[in-house]
Amino acid sequence: MxxxxxxxxxxxxxxxxxxxxDGIDLQVRPGEVFGVLGPNGAGKTTMLSMLATLLRIDAGSASIFGVDVRSEPHKVRQLIGLTGQYASVDEKLTARENLVLFARIHGQGSAAARHTADDLLERFGLTDAGDRLLEKFSGGMRRRLDLAASLISSPPLIFLDEPTTGLDPRTRGQMWDTIRDLVRQGSTILLTTQYLDEADQxxxxxxxxxxGRKVAEGTSGELKASVGRSTLAVRLADPDDMDAAARAVAQVLGRPASRTPEAARLTVPxxxxxxxxxxLIALRHGGISIQEVKVEEPTLDEVFLALTGAPATAEPEIAGDDRTDNAAHAQHDQMEVSR
Amino acid sequence: MTTLTSTGDVALPELQPRVSPRETLRQILLMAGRALHKMRRNPEQFFDVTLQPLLFTPMFGYIFGGAVAGGVSKYLPMLIPGILVQTALTTCMATGVTLREDMEKGVFDRFKSLPMSRVAPLAGPAVADTIRYTIATTLTFGVGIAMGYRPGGGVLGVLGAGLLVIFAAWSLSWVFTFLGTIMKSAQGLQGISMMVLFPLTFLSNAYVPTSTMPDWLQAFVKVNPVSHVVSALRSLANDGAVNGEVGWALLACAAVVAIFVPLAVRGYRRQL
Structure with a gap:
């Protein structure tokens, strides 16, 4: 074992x-990339901060490679590298000065530290920017430097707190490549993210x-299966067709449809x-005219709705049942709020 | 989708149970180096220690000189040690405020997550700031001498007084460092610090002889550590004498360090 x-x-x-x-259990195996997915304010960063010895653990226990976080924080700090949501590097120093400082804190002599800094700058494509003040860095460069700083001591476990939040798509892709490289080298990574596709990737x-609670755990495939592989979104030409349309779609697909009456919109996993x-054929047969059709990836919201047992799978959602119409309305409101 | 590249047997590094004293010292110096580096980049940090002696020494000298001592040159031997202490106090207050601002930045998250000494991020700036105290002290003596101050203690006396006030400032900076670790904002810290500083400096013998004060005030002035440091500086700079006041001042500083360094480290550890 x-x-x-x-x-x-x-x-x-x-x-x-x-x-x-609020009572989270977590098991991360060596060598894997474990994603913690959740919306803003779900408690992801707080949880990571506790594991990284930055916050006291109020109850429960945690260990990193068998070392207890609460009783031996100093040892735990020798096993982890932390890349924060807000770059944890010194704004007033240059990239190189940052890396040299952190390397020296890790106990390297000044020549070795300069060498380490050069290596990391090169590996993260920052050599040209190495002597620039961080104040002049872009968001993506700052994150890369932050990640580089976490790798100085080659820690066996790396925490990445929302590594791509706020980055543009291209920079985001670069960051993903960098993270994949780390994985290839055998690092264990615990990463938090708000994006389903990031966790998926x-x-x-x-x-x-x-x-603050764990609502599900599994591979991304398992999670997405719980809401269907994709989502069909239909906008009706006539909002009055809503009931008929929802009934028709639910009958064909065997799943309840979610309704957004204000937008004459119907979605179904x-x-x-x-x-x-x-x-669509069922709608045509029913003589229901549509204005717009989209097939979308399930969104994080839909995953949540499915997992927290809220609207998407709830019984009253099934279209056409007049008796539960009010309840269904209430749940649509709830859905709108969460979007 | 990524695949597992290793299945378990991660070779863990050898873990140290704590930071050795030697490593701690090394890390303090590294952090001091970082603080100095930032001072060089941002010369504004030297404004207060430069302007204050240049401004306050002539101001107090010409305002109070005639009234208190019957002439500026007669007042200077009394005033200069007072100004030295006041400048030291305001300067070490800035140490705490700067640290508080620094701690709000992300880089402190990294310091906290690194296997490094908990005292180093606090002690580093305190060590670096002795440069600021040195500048303030040198300028105060310089302005005083330009205004006609002739310290009776000679070079050695002045040097001794200078070292004592720098040591006192370094010791007291731990009070503000401690406040920095428990206060929520730099502004709050600054506000509290002013409330502490004003009574301490003015309810002392720093600017005036105490004999005209009411009895109850004299009683406070006598126990105010600022008075003891000022007296010690006067005897060193003006008479070249190492007397009991110097001993008391050193003891008081040592006590402040012994109490507030552990408190500051504890505050830093507990920080949320």
Whole structure:
């Protein structure tokens, strides 16, 4: 039995009366990329901060490669590298000065530290910018430097807190490549993200977190299967057709449809994109005219709705049942809020 | 989708249970180097220590000189040690405020997550700031001498007084460093610090003889550590004498360090 890279049991963090992290269990195996997925304020950063010894653990326990976080924080710090959501590097120094400083804090002599800094700057494509002040760095360069700084001591476990939040798509892609490189070299990575596609691209396993609790765990395939592979979105020409349309679609696909009456919009999760054709044919047969059709990836919201047992799978959602119309309305409102 | 490249047997580095004293010292110097580096980049940090002696020494000298001592040159031996202490106090308050601002930046998250000494990020700036105290002290003596101050203690006395006030400032900076670790904002810290500084400097023998003060005030002035440091500086600079006041001043500084360094480290550790 090998030691887990991260083992957390019943982790709790309270800020006043708010339970920011409310009893989370986590097992990360060595060599894997584990994604923690959740919306803003779900408690992802707080959880990471506790594991990285930055925040006290209020209840529960955590260990990193078998070393207890609470009783031996100094040892834990020798096993981890942390890349924060807000770049944890010194704005007033140049990129090179930052890396040299951190390398020297790790105990390297000044020649070795300069060497380390040169290596890392090259590896992260920052050699040309090495002597520029960080104030003049772009967001993407700052994140790359931050990641580089986390790798100085080649820690066996790397924490990445929302590594691409706020980056443009191209820079985001570069960051993903960098992270994949790390994985190839055998690093264990615990990463948090708000983006389903990011977790999908990078993580072997994913835990979904909401309001300080873990609501699901599995591979990205398993999570997405819980809401269908993709989503069919239809905008009706006549909003009055809504009930009939929802009934028709639900009958063909065997899943309830979510309605947004204000926009005359109907969405339904599908197993296969082919199902879209079946649904459209059913609408045509019903004489329902449509204005717009889209087949979309399931969004994080839909995953949440499915996982937290809210609207998308709830019984009253099934279209056409007049008795539960009010309840359905209430749930649509809820959905709008969460979007 | 990524695949597993290693299945478990991660070779862990050999783990140290704590930071050795030698490493701690090294890290303090590294952090001091970082602070100095930033001072060089941002010369504004030297404004206060430059302007304050240049401004306050003549100002207090010409305002109070005639009234208190019957002439500026007669007042200077009394005033200069007072100005030295006041400047030292305001300068070490800035140490705390700068640290508080620094701690709000992301880089402190990294310092906290690194296997490094907990005292180094606090002690580094404190060590670097002795440069600022040295500048302030040198300028105060310089302005005083230009105004006609002739310290009776000679070169050695002045040097001794200079070292004492720098040591006092370094010790007191730990009070503000501690406040920096427990206060939420730099502004708040600055506000509190002013409330502490004004009574301490003015309810002392720094600018005036205490004999005309009411009894209850004299009682406070006598126990105010600022008075002891000022007296010690006067005897060193004006008489070249190492007397009991110097001993008391050193003891008081040592006590402040012994109390506030552990408190500051504790505050830093507990920080949320």
């Amino acid at each position: 090998t030691r887990l890279a991260v083992e957390a049991t019943g982790l709790v963090k309270k800020f006043g009366s708010l339970r920011a992290v 990078l993580a072997d396993r994913i835990a979904v977190i909401d309001k 599908m197993e296969r994109a082919d199902d879209a054709a079946e649904a």
